[in-house]
Amino acid sequence: MLKLIQNEWIKYFNRPGTYIMLIMIMLLFVLLTVLNMSFGSGINHTKEYSKDHWKTEVQTDIKKMSQDLERLHAQDDKDFKQQDYSKMYSLEQEIPRLQYYLKHDVRPPAINNVFDNLLGTTNMINFVIIMVTVITSSLMSREHQQGTIKLLLIRPASRLKIFFAKWLTAVLISVAFTLFTFIISGLVGIVTGKINPTTKHAVLDTAKGKYHMEDFWPYFTQLLLNDLIYVIIFATIAYVLSVLFKNTAVSLGLTIGLLFFSGLITNFIADKTDLVKFIWPANWSMNQYIGFMGAPPIDSMSYSFSFVYNIIALALLLGIGLWVFTKRDVAD
Structure with a gap:
């Protein structure tokens, strides 16, 4: 055979x-x-976090992304561009991801x-x-x-x-x-x-x-x-x-x-x-x-x-x- x-x-x-x-x-x-x-979606897809200070860096990014997302939600629909929709979607995906890694004390990848x-x-x-x-x-x-x-x-x-x-x-x-x-x-x-x-x-x-x-x-x-x-x-x-x-x-x-x-x-x-x-x-x-x-x-x-x-x-x-x-x- x-x-x-x-x-x-x-x-x-x-x-x-x-x-x-x-x-x-x-x-x-x-x-x-x-x-x-x-x-691109307006988010850095290749950003890495340092070994020693990653928690602080992640917290800072979460805060900044949350503020960006709030501004996008408050923006008038007539002023929205395709890039804005793409960025909003990416932020809605990335914030929970970073929060989950932070909660489980694991350094997130890019x-x-x-x-x-x-x-x-x-x-x-x-x-x-x-x-x-x-x-x-x-x-x-x-x-x-x-x-x-x-x-x-x-x-x-x-x-x-x-x-x-x-x-x-x-x-x-x-x-x-x-x-x-x-x-x-x-x-x-x-x-x-x-x-x-x-x-x-x-x-x-x-x-x-x-x-x-x-x-x-x-x-x-x-x-x-x-x-x-x-x-x-x-x-x-x-x-x-x-x-x-x-x-x-x-x-x-x-x-x-x-x-x-x-x-x-x-x-x-x-x-x-x-x-x-x-x-x-x-x-x-x-x-x-x-x-x-x-x-x-x-x-x-x-x-x-x-x-x-x-x-x-x-x-x-x-x-x-x-x-x-x-x-x-x-x-x-």
């Missing part, structure tokens, strides 16, 4: 299209960084810091999924469309080995693209941002609108693993659909459709019944349990429940795909 996986890996990483997608990920990070640096850049990479994960599914949706269907499926099946390897070799290739591609994206994000953060003064890091819970203090590296590792599970789920869906339909366009289209519309479906069902916890899309994102990317549809859901659910769902999906692949007649 290792030889089969190696062959699949070489096949896809010898294609220019694979490297074009990796380059697109790099260019997107560069573009976002340039846009962020070009359109606004543009490496840790936040790494955590923010999870917002790019849908883009990564699209790239991965472009490849995995053709793993089996391409063999049918190019007529190479018969050549593949006459090899000594069994259909079981061929099926799982291609799926493991999809998993490895998922790992490679996800790690590549986070590495690029870290490098961009190091070049354009500031190194964090401590491993303690305030993370904003977007669902509750509150901060919580985390030891960064264990928290980041959990987020990275959660994103990896998310990518592997969609890579598997795309791969199995390519087995079922033997058509790259269909498998890719259905997978991308699930990616963008599953959230709407989940929210709609969640408004109607608590049984939403038993549909697969409600359990895809594991980051909903770590206070960073929203919250689960209902309170009774848990990390362990979704983790087990995803494992079972993946096993069933692969079982269906394997059954179809082993029973299908490719004589025609």
